[in-house]
Amino acid sequence: MEGKITGIAGPTVTLAMPGLKMYDRVLAGAARLFGEVIRLGPEGAVAQVYESTRGMGVGEPAISLGKPLTVRLGPGLLGAIYDGLQRPLPEVAAATGPFILPGSQWPALAEERVWAFVPLKQPGDKVAVGEPYGAIEEDGTRHFLFADQAGTVAAMASGSITLAQPLAELVGGGTLTAAQEWPIRIPRPWRRKFAPTTPLITGQRVIDFLFPLARGGTAMLPGGFGTGKTVLEQAIAKFAEVDIVVYVGCGERGNEMADMLEEFATLTDPWTGRTLMRRTIMVANTSNMPVAAREASIYTAVTMAEYYRDMGCHVLLLADSISRWAEALREISSALEEMPGEEGYPTYLASRLASFFARAGMVETMSGKIGSLSMILSVSPPGGDLTEPTTQACLRAAGAFLMLDTGLAHRRHFPAINWFQSYSLYDQEMTAYFGKEVDPAWAGLKRQTHTLLQREEKLREVAEIVGAEGLQDADHLVMHTAARLRQEFLRQNTFDSDAFSTPKLTLEKAARLLDQHTAAEARLARGDFLTDILREMA
Numbered sequence: 460m461e462g463k464i465t466g467i468a469g470p471t472v473t474l475a476m477p478g479l480k481m482y483d484r485v486l487a488g489a490a491r492l493f494g495e496v497i498r499l500g501p502e503g504a505v506a507q508v509y510e511s512t513r514g515m516g517v518g519e520p521a522i523s524l525g526k527p528l529t530v531r532l533g534p535g536l537l538g539a540i541y542d543g544l545q546r547p548l549p550e551v552a553a554a555t556g557p558f559i560l561p562g563s564q565w566p567a568l569a570e571e572r573v574w575a576f577v578p579l580k581q582p583g584d585k586v587a588v589g590e591p592y593g594a595i596e597e598d599g600t601r602h603f604l605f606a607d608q609a610g611t612v613a614a615m616a617s618g619s620i621t622l623a624q625p626l627a628e629l630v631g632g633g634t635l636t637a638a639q640e641w642p643i644r645i646p647r648p649w650r651r652k653f654a655p656t657t658p659l660i661t662g663q664r665v666i667d668f669l670f671p672l673a674r675g676g677t678a679m680l681p682g683g684f685g686t687g688k689t690v691l692e693q694a695i696a697k698f699a700e701v702d703i704v705v706y707v708g709c710g711e712r713g714n715e716m717a718d719m720l721e722e723f724a725t726l727t728d729p730w731t732g733r734t735l736m737r738r739t740i741m742v743a744n745t746s747n748m749p750v751a752a753r754e755a756s757i758y759t760a761v762t763m764a765e766y767y768r769d770m771g772c773h774v775l776l777l778a779d780s781i782s783r784w785a786e787a788l789r790e791i792s793s794a795l796e797e798m799p800g801e802e803g804y805p806t807y808l809a810s811r812l813a814s815f816f817a818r819a820g821m822v823e824t825m826s827g828k829i830g831s832l833s834m835i836l837s838v839s840p841p842g843g844d845l846t847e848p849t850t851q852a853c854l855r856a857a858g859a860f861l862m863l864d865t866g867l868a869h870r871r872h873f874p875a876i877n878w879f880q881s882y883s884l885y886d887q888e889m890t891a892y893f894g895k896e897v898d899p900a901w902a903g904l905k906r907q908t909h910t911l912l913q914r915e916e917k918l919r920e921v922a923e924i925v926g927a928e929g930l931q932d933a934d935h936l937v938m939h940t941a942a943r944l945r946q947e948f949l950r951q952n953t954f955d956s957d958a959f960s961t962p963k964l965t966l967e968k969a970a971r972l973l974d975q976h977t978a979a980e981a982r983l984a985r986g987d988f989l990t991d992i993l994r995e996m997a
C-alpha cells in the first residue's frame with residue numbers, strides 16, 4: 460500500500476493512505492523512516508515515527524508494510540544488544556559508526572550462524588501452535604523452538620541448521636523455521652497465571668531480608684537524582700537468581716550503558732558461573748537516541764522476555780527508567796494534540812502502565828511448562844516528588860515499592876532503600892518460604908530488625924529533646940545495635956566483595972548481630988556495665 464505524508468508534528472506524521480489499520484508498520488518519507496500507526500481519524504492516519512523527522516517534507520511518499528511492529532524471536536537473542544526497534548547495535552556500529560543511519564534496516568538475529576538442532580517431533584507426529592517441536596543449545600540455555608502453525612510433520616531436520624532454513628515440513632505444505640516474528644504490543648498467551656510463591660533473590664540484603672521480591676512479581680524503584688537507581692538496577696541484573704535478564708536502558712546516559720556492557724562481558728553469573736552476557740539481552744535507548752523509539756523499547760524488551768518465559772525460564776526484566784518512557788509517551792501525545800491529563804501526561808498513562816505490568820507473572824505456558832517474568836522498574840520523579848503521575852501510576856500496579864532516599868544517599872548509605880517507607884506485598888509468602896528453605900529463625904530475626912530500627916528512630920527523637928544523657932543504658936544498647944544493623948547489614952557496597960549475598964549469608968549476618976544484642980541485653984539485666992559490654996562486643 461502506498462500513500463503520501465500530509466502533515467508532520469514532532470515525532471508524528473499524518474498519512475493519506477486508505478486501508479491502513481491500527482498499529483500497522485509504515486515506512487515514512489523519502490528516507491523510509493520506521494513508523495507505526497497510532498491513530499485513525501477523519502484527518503487521515505497518524506503514525507509515530509521512530510527516527511528523527513528532521514528534513515522530512517509534506518508530500519513525500521509513505522508505504523505500509525501491512526503488519527504490526529514485531530520482534531524477531533529465535534536463537535541468538537542472548538548476549539545481543541539492541542535499540543528499541545531490535546536493531547543490533549554492535550553490528551550497526553561496526554558497519555556505519557556510532558550513529559544509526561535513519562531508515563536503515565538490519566537483521567536482528569545472526570541468520571547465517573550454525574546451531575545444533577535436536578528435533579522433538581518425528582515425521583507423522585502432530586504439532587500444535589505453541590508446542591515445542593525442537594530445541595537448540597543456546598549459550599547454556601535450552602532454547603525450545605515453538606510451532607507457529609499446526610499440522611502433521613512430513614519431514615524434520617536434525618543436526619547443524621541455520622535460521623533461514625526450514626526445519627520441519629508439514630503435510631500440505633507449511634514449514635517451521637527456528638525464528639518467528641511476534642507483534643510487540645500483544646502479550647504472548649499463557650494457560651494459567653499463579654500467585655507468586657518463590658522469591659526472586661537479588662543478592663541485596665536489604666531487599667531479600669526486609670522487602671523480598673517474588674518470581675513473577677513486580678517492583679518499582681523510585682528515587683530522586685543520584686540516589687542509586689542505576690547502580691542498584693545493574694547490581695540486580697548481575698546477581699539476581701534468574702535464568703535470563705532483559706535490561707532496558709530507557710532514556711538514561713549512554714556511557715553508563717557502555718560501562719555496563721564492558722563489565723557484563725567479563726563478569727560471571729554467581730549462580731551458574733557462565734559469563735553474564737550469556738544470560739542477558741540488552742535494549743538500549745539512551746538519552747542521545749530518538750525519543751519515539753523509546754516508547755516501543757519496553758514492548759520490544761518484554762516480548763523477548765515472554766519468549767524465554769515460554770521456554771520455562773525464570774526471566775527478569777529491568778528498566779531504567781520508566782519515567783523517561785512516560786516522557787516519550789507525553790511527547791507523542793502532545794504532538795497528537797490529545798487532551799492532556801495531569802502534568803501534561805496523556806490520560807491513558809496509568810492504564811498503559813498497568814497493562815505493561817500485567818505482562819509479568821508466574822505462568823503455566825501454552826506448552827505446559829512453568830515460567831516466570833518478573834519486573835523491576837526504576838522511576839525518576841522530578842524533584843523526588845512521589846505524588847507525580849508516573850510514580851502514582853506505578854504505585855497502583857507494582858507489588859513492591861523500594862523507595863530510594865535522598866538523605867541516605869547523601870550520607871552514602873547505599874543501597875539507599877528507606878526501611879520505613881518501602882514495602883513488599885510478597886513479604887508474608889516469601890518470609891515463610893525463607894523460613895522453610897533457609898532457616899526457621901528468618902521471620903523472628905526480621906521482626907527484631909524492624910523493631911530495633913523503629914526504636915532507634917523513636918529514641919533519636921527523645922534524645923533530641925532530653926539529650927543523649929537522658930537515655931537509659933538499654934536505650935543506648937538499642938541505638939548501638941541499630942547503627943550496626945544499618946552500617947554492616949543494610950548497607951552494601953556494589954563496588955567491593957560485599958556486592959552480593961546469598962540468603963544463607965544474609966541470615967547468618969543478621970543472626971550474628973542480633974544474637975550479640977540479645978546477649979548484651981541479658982548482661983545488662985544482670986547488672987554488667989554498658990561500657991564493658993560494648994568494649995567486649997567490638
Ligand SMILES: Nc1ncnc2c1ncn2[C@@H]1O[C@H](COP(=O)(O)OP(=O)(O)OP(=O)(O)O)[C@@H](O)[C@H]1O
Pocket residue numbers: 682683684685686687688689690691711839873874951952953954
Ligand atoms: N550500591 C552502591 N554502592 C556504592 N556506591 C553506590 C551504590 N549505589 C549508588 N552509589 C553511588 O551513587 C552514585 C549515583 O548512583 P546512580 O548513578 O545509580 O544514581 P541514579 O539514581 O541512577 O542517578 P540519576 O538520577 O542521575 O540517574 C554512583 O555513582 C555511586 O558512586
Ligand SMILES: [Mg+2]
Pocket residue numbers: 688689690711
Ligand atoms: Mg541513573
